[in-house]
Amino acid sequence: MHTIQIDERWCKGCKLCIIYCPTQALHITERFTQRGIHPPELALTERCNGCRLCELICPDFAITVMEEAGVHV
Numbered sequence: 001m002h003t004i005q006i007d008e009r010w011c012k013g014c015k016l017c018i019i020y021c022p023t024q025a026l027h028i029t030e031r032f033t034q035r036g037i038h039p040p041e042l043a044l045t046e047r048c049n050g051c052r053l054c055e056l057i058c059p060d061f062a063i064t065v066m067e068e069a070g071v072h073v
Contacts, residue, residue: 001068002050004042010062013037017054017063023047026054 004026011033017040018026025047026040033039040063042048048065055063 001045002048003045003066003068004048004054005064005066006039006041007062007064008033008035008037008039010060011037011039011058012060012062013039014059015040016057016059020053020057022051022053023049 012035013028015028018028023044025042025044027043028038029041030038040054050065050067052065055065
């Protein structure tokens with residue numbers, strides 16, 4: 001299982017992570033950040049396969065994919 005950490009200070013809301021997520025695990029939130037952006041979130045945890053594509057494609061390095069303790073890919 002994986003978790004995705006999004007640094008909302010860096011996210012500009014480009015949605016590239018959502019568009020390119022091969023499992024469609026990410027969704028845009030309804031809430032606004034302090035910068036007035038709807039940030040992405042990992043909405044479907046069970047779908048995330050830990051491919052790190054969202055982390056790699058983020059132009060602002062706002063996403064970090066982490067493995068939960070005891071789980072190795």
